[in-house]
Amino acid sequence: MRTRLLGMSPARLKEIALENGLPSFTGNQIARWMYKGRARSIDDMTNISKEGRARLAENYEVGIAGPSEVQTSRDGTRKYLFPVPGSDRAVEAVMIPDGDRKTLCVSSQNGCRMGCRFCMTGRGGYHGQLQVADILSQFLAVEEAGELTNAVFMGMGEPLDNWDNVNAALEVLTSDWGFGWSPKRITVSTIGVIPSLKNFLDGSRCHLAVSLHSPFADERASIMPMQKAWPLNDVLDLVKSYDFTGQRRVSFEYTMFSGLNDSPRHADALASLLKGLECRVNLIRFHKIPDFPWSTSAPERMEAFKERLEHQGITVTIRASRGEDILAACGLLAGSRNKLPEER
Ligand code: SF4
Numbered sequence: 208m209r210t211r212l213l214g215m216s217p218a219r220l221k222e223i224a225l226e227n228g229l230p231s232f233t234g235n236q237i238a239r240w241m242y243k244g245r246a247r248s249i250d251d252m253t254n255i256s257k258e259g260r261a262r263l264a265e266n267y268e269v270g271i272a273g274p275s276e277v278q279t280s281r282d283g284t285r286k287y288l289f290p291v292p293g294s295d296r297a298v299e300a301v302m303i304p305d306g307d308r309k310t311l312c313v314s315s316q317n318g319c320r321m322g323c324r325f326c327m328t329g330r331g332g333y334h335g336q337l338q339v340a341d342i343l344s345q346f347l348a349v350e351e352a353g354e355l356t357n358a359v360f361m362g363m364g365e366p367l368d369n370w371d372n373v374n375a376a377l378e379v380l381t382s383d384w385g386f387g388w389s390p391k392r393i394t395v396s397t398i399g400v401i402p403s404l405k406n407f408l409d410g411s412r413c414h415l416a417v418s419l420h421s422p423f424a425d426e427r428a429s430i431m432p433m434q435k436a437w438p439l440n441d442v443l444d445l446v447k448s449y450d451f452t453g454q455r456r457v458s459f460e461y462t463m464f465s466g467l468n469d470s471p472r473h474a475d476a477l478a479s480l481l482k483g484l485e486c487r488v489n490l491i492r493f494h495k496i497p498d499f500p501w502s503t504s505a506p507e508r509m510e511a512f513k514e515r516l517e518h519q520g521i522t523v524t525i526r527a528s529r530g531e532d533i534l535a536a537c538g539l540l541a542g543s544r545n546k547l548p549e550e551r
Pocket residue numbers: 319320321322323326327328329330362363364365398
């Protein structure tokens with residue numbers, strides 16, 4: 208099996224060039240072809256000698272893994288299904304158009320082991336990490352590859368449970384030698400995996416989104432079991448020790464469940480938790496999943512919740528649902544080829 212070059216830094220690519228009897232500057236050429244030129248094969252790298260390309264191709268390949276299916280929603284949202292190399296499963300990436308913006312919602316793991324009760328991905332279990340090449344393939348193989356303006360790591364998986372690969376992908380996305388994106392164009396979402404959260408906050412300048420869903424520890428644990436491993440108060444203590452008053456932003460995702468977390472008491476507790484932190488709360492309508500009793504809060508209930516937070520100085524957005532007709536909206540991604548446990 209050939210090693211995939213996609214995701215490697217110029218320094219590592221230089222080593223590979225030298226090991227294969229090529230000049231070290233070939234490492235920069237390969238990086239430029241992959242990250243700026245979106246080359247799909249070593250043979251496309253025409254400023255490397257034919258012989259050099261042939262030598263590299265004996266043991267290496269670019270390694271873009273393309274989608275097997277694409278669906279387009281009535282609202283223009285597109286969902287791509289990416290088979291995971293070496294697995295019989297697939298992950299999804301969703302391209303969300305919005306005016307001049309084209310945002311890619313990226314998957315970071317093959318499934319997820321966080322077990323959030325309302326989430327289709329969590330319900331399907333964990334089947335392994337995505338490699339950096341699998342993550343970058345989602346950027347390079349969608350039809351809008353050259354037009355993407357933003358990325359959110361909010362697809363399948365918990366990005367900070369796959370920190371090494373996600374970090375390598377962020378490096379490629381934000382380095383001058385890579386895609387050259389500003390970190391302001393990227394948001395990484397997490398339930399609050401504290402050890403990697405610290406690495407992320409120290410090592411990257413991308414925006415942060417924290418899934419919150421309830422201000423009360425016991426209730427949050429009943430929605431997201433990993434509250435027990437990484438309590439919200441500890442997550443917030445860590446977040447508050449960083450500066451979000453400049454270019455870098457932190458937001459909190461709050462999925463609204465009717466009668467569960469949408470009362471004035473919840474709004475007040477949430478406002479007091481976030482007091483003093485420059486942040487935004489995104490209220491998200493819950494998208495019903497099969498065989499699950501919870502339902503979304505009514506629009507007027509969400510509006511009242513929003514106003515109550517705003518009166519206490521919190522900036523709030525009610526997030527528009529996108530791509531619901533093709534199961535591309537928040538919480539619905541499961542990889543349509545994958546079978547859920549109860550379907551087996
Ligand atoms: Fe994993 Fe995110 Fe789903 Fe929770 S919501 S199970 S962290 S994919």
